[in-house]
Amino acid sequence: MYLPDLKGRSTALLLSASLVTALAGGLAGCSLIDPYASCEGSEPRLKEMASLTVLDAKPPQATPPAGHTQVETACDDDSSGDAWLSAERLYSASGSKTDIFGYYTKAATADGWKLEEHTSALHVPADVEGLCFSKGGDGSAMTLTVNFPSGEKYFPVPDFGAGTGVGILVGAEIDGSPIPCWD
Secondary structure (H helix, E strand, C coil), rough: CCCCCCEEEEEEEHHHHHHHHHHHHHHCCCCCCCCCCCCCHHHHHHHHCCHHHHHHCCCCCCCCCCCCCCCCCEECCCCCCCCCEEEEEEECCCCHHHHHHHHHHHHHCCCEEEECCCCCCCCCHHHHHHHEEEEEECCEEEEEECCCHHHCCCCCCCCCCCCCCEEEEEECCCCCCCCCCCC
């Protein structure tokens, strides 16, 4: 399972927030720990995310690589802020990256996802950065990313064969608060 870097969540911020929380909790005699900062109780939401139909959408002739035949879920509570939930599926697909993006744009929008355009002048091309969609509101917000991952970020390392590796990842804060696709 690969967890993407969460932009805007630096180690320095995490250390600063941890120190302030520890000091404030100690001085006040109580804990200021955010109830959503841990993965405790995340199983129902992870199960819901893993069952999303968009994760089963795949271009014609696409197949999951050996060792990655199921949706993989994870909860990361090691970064600053709320715990981050993810459900991911890998495929090996034939066809161009443009065709693959076209397929997922149609599949995602048909399932109610909204394509979020990256409007920054500094962004990299979509075939490098991927596509990002959003769905839901406060309490149920999720993002969907479609990209072409490097196999070395996974264990076991997937064999995409002659096809193109495609990663489809649904991510959400544990409390369902809205999150931006692009910082």
